[in-house]
Amino acid sequence: MPAAHRVPEGxxxxxxxxxxxSDTEIFVSHLDTTEVSSRKKHFLMMLGANLxxxxxxxxxxxxxxxxxxxLFIIGKISPILKAPPPTVNWPLVGQLCLDIFxxxxxxxxxxxxxxxxxxxxxxxxPESEIIFRKPSSATVANIVSQPPDKRDSxxxxxxxxxxxxxxxxxxxxxMPWDEWTIDFRAMAVAYEAEKKGLISRDAWELSSCNxxxxxxxxEKLQRKLTAMGKRHVFTQMMEVIQLKTVAKDGTAxxxxxxxxxxxxxxxxxxxxxxAQLTSELATESPRFVSNSSKKTK
Numbered sequence: 001m002p003a004a005h006r007v008p009e010g011x012x013x014x015x016x017x018x019x020x021x022s023d024t025e026i027f028v029s030h031l032d033t034t035e036v037s038s039r040k041k042h043f044l045m046m047l048g049a050n051l052x053x054x055x056x057x058x059x060x061x062x063x064x065x066x067x068x069x070x071l072f073i074i075g076k077i078s079p080i081l082k083a084p085p086p087t088v089n090w091p092l093v094g095q096l097c098l099d100i101f102x103x104x105x106x107x108x109x110x111x112x113x114x115x116x117x118x119x120x121x122x123x124x125x126p127e128s129e130i131i132f133r134k135p136s137s138a139t140v141a142n143i144v145s146q147p148p149d150k151r152d153s154x155x156x157x158x159x160x161x162x163x164x165x166x167x168x169x170x171x172x173x174x175m176p177w178d179e180w181t182i183d184f185r186a187m188a189v190a191y192e193a194e195k196k197g198l199i200s201r202d203a204w205e206l207s208s209c210n211x212x213x214x215x216x217x218x219e220k221l222q223r224k225l226t227a228m229g230k231r232h233v234f235t236q237m238m239e240v241i242q243l244k245t246v247a248k249d250g251t252a253x254x255x256x257x258x259x260x261x262x263x264x265x266x267x268x269x270x271x272x273x274x275a276q277l278t279s280e281l282a283t284e285s286p287r288f289v290s291n292s293s294k295k296t297k
Contacts (some may be wrong), residue, residue, distance in 0.1 A: 023119060043116070135158070147242075
């Protein structure tokens with residue numbers, strides 16, 4: 001892995017990272033020099049897929065107006081939109097679950113692709129393309145669910161894959177179960193910064209950045225509670241998270257209100273002001289360390 005060095009505070013790179021990397025566990029950059037024709041082909045494939053997904057989503061939304069009685073209710077007000085009442089049965093429950101799944105998966109994909117289209121419209125397909133990646137929600141859930149004594153080694157494995165050329169050269173589709181998500185908005189800002197002469201493109205050649213204070217908020221919280229003599233609070237909190245947000249097969253489960261309630265009760269019983277503690281952690285000024293093949297400019 002490339003050598004580590006501190007990003008100078010007050011530099012354009014530090015300002016950029018404070019804006020786009022302070023809310024993530026790992027922020028990885030590299031320069032993509034694969035054939036432009038290959039990237040154009042992948043973009044066209046993504047365009048076709050997103051048009052198909054948009055059609056499917058639109059069709060499901062249109063059908064939902066009938067399935068769930070929305071047009072029936074509107075028809076009571078405006079007879080011109082009169083529609084039959086919905087049939088309430090078990091198949092309708094299945095349709096509802098399917099619609100929720102399709103909406104939760106396809107809507108973020110389509111929204112993300114809009115950012116891709118904007119990036120290509122303004123910046124095209126440069127021969128050397130800046131790429132920024134962040135861990136996906138699934139990856140973050142996996143990191144959080146790791147036992148404290150195994151989290152460092154797990155993070156190291158992720159970092160090794162993050163800077164493996166064979167890994168990051170694989171085209172991605174932005175699926176929620178992917179290990180990484182590409183930050184297209186940050187890419188557009190980086191291109192503008194280069195045009196203004198603020199940050200050289202070479203500054204982003206294969207590097208991974210993390211807050212110097214700790215890898216993430218969980219680690220900061222662990223260190224703070226340990227300093228307060230409340231390490232057991234963190235342990236109890238992680239046990240709840242592991243139990244309630246990770247299925248038996250290892251897949252991530254959604255964080256429910258029950259999890260928040262249980263964690264709040266743990267802090268209350270141990271006389272720790274959770275709101276104040278998290279506020280203090282959030283206001284800590286982030287500093288960054290960069291593992292890079294070149295020094296930042």
